[in-house]
Amino acid sequence: MSDPILTLSGVHTDIAQYHILEGVDLQVPRGGVTMLLGRNGVGKTTTLRTIIGHWKAKSGTxxxxxxxxxxxxxxxxxxxxxxxxxxxxxxFGDLSVEENMVLAAVSGPLDPARLDWLFTVFPPLKTFWKSPAGTLSGGQKQMLSIARAMAEDRRLYLIDEPTKGLAPAIISTMAGALRELKRQGASILLVEQNFSVAKALGDTVAVMENGRIIWTGEMAQLATDAALQERLMGLSMEAH
Structure with a gap:
């Protein structure tokens, strides 16, 4: 990893009357996985949605x-x-898996070679290609959601809790897909509550508290320091 592909400087975001992000400073290195960790409600999802533009930053760059x-x-x-x-x-539950994927390809038609790769990573998508997305299981819907983001070769992927509520076998499939994306050199900012997945995939990590980044460093350092985990997040990764 080298220079950052994404930099947030002093980003504040309000939602209605609530101040959610209180001056976020964050760098995402190019060509690796940055985990965004922290307790529930500290601003992780708002950070991702501010980066993609669903929420407008009140100030900062x-x-x-x-x-x-x-x-x-x-x-x-x-x-x-x-x-x-x-x-x-x-x-889109009323649309087929195919139609969902076609809509996700913002630059033009789906690349057949990339689609074949996605079928390898997520086999159920090929099985249910013509089926309404709303009829898929929860895990299959999550596969489709991630595959939509991967329909084209993106320079940065923002992924919000991809394994939440999924069975262990599906989590393994998700982790494998993200590991393959990482192997291809993708830059990923990942919010994940499953610490086993975070430890397995993360290169760097940023920890949030009260709408700010309070610690950044190597994932390996945080994963092996129980006292640091307790201080930053009030829990030990080893218990999860």
Missing amino acids: ISFDGSDITALPVPARARAGIGFVPEDMGI
């Missing part, structure tokens, strides 16, 4: 690959090469 994207609309950020997997999956 967001730089992507050297360009200021703070004021860009969501479609422009997607065209710039940012993929987003929301916690609520964001799929």
Whole structure:
């Protein structure tokens, strides 16, 4: 990993009358997985949604690959090469798996070679290619949600709790897909409550508290320091 592909500097975000982000400073290195960790409700999801543009930053700057994207609309950020997997999956239940994937390819038709790779990573997508997405199981819907973000080669993937509520076998499939994406050199900012997944995938980590980043460092350091885990998040990863 080298220079950051994404930099947040003093980012504040309000939702209605609530101040959620209170000056977030964050760098995501190029070509690795950065875990965004912290207790529930500290601003992790709001950070991702502010980066992709679903929420507008009240102040501060967001730089992507050297360009200021703070004021860009969501479609422009997607065209710039940012993929987003929301916690609520964001799929279209009335449309087929195929139609969901076609809509996700913002730059043109789906690349057959990339689609074949996605079928290898997520076999159920090929099985249910013509089926309505709403009829898929929870795990299959999550596969589709991640595959939509991976429909094209993005420069940065923002992924919000991809393994939440899933069975261990599905979690293993998800982790394998993200590991393969990482192997290909992708840059990923990942919110994840499953610490086993976080330890297995993360290269660097940023810990949030009360709308701010309170610690950044190597994932290996946090994963092996129970006292640091307790101080930062009030729990030990070894118990999860």
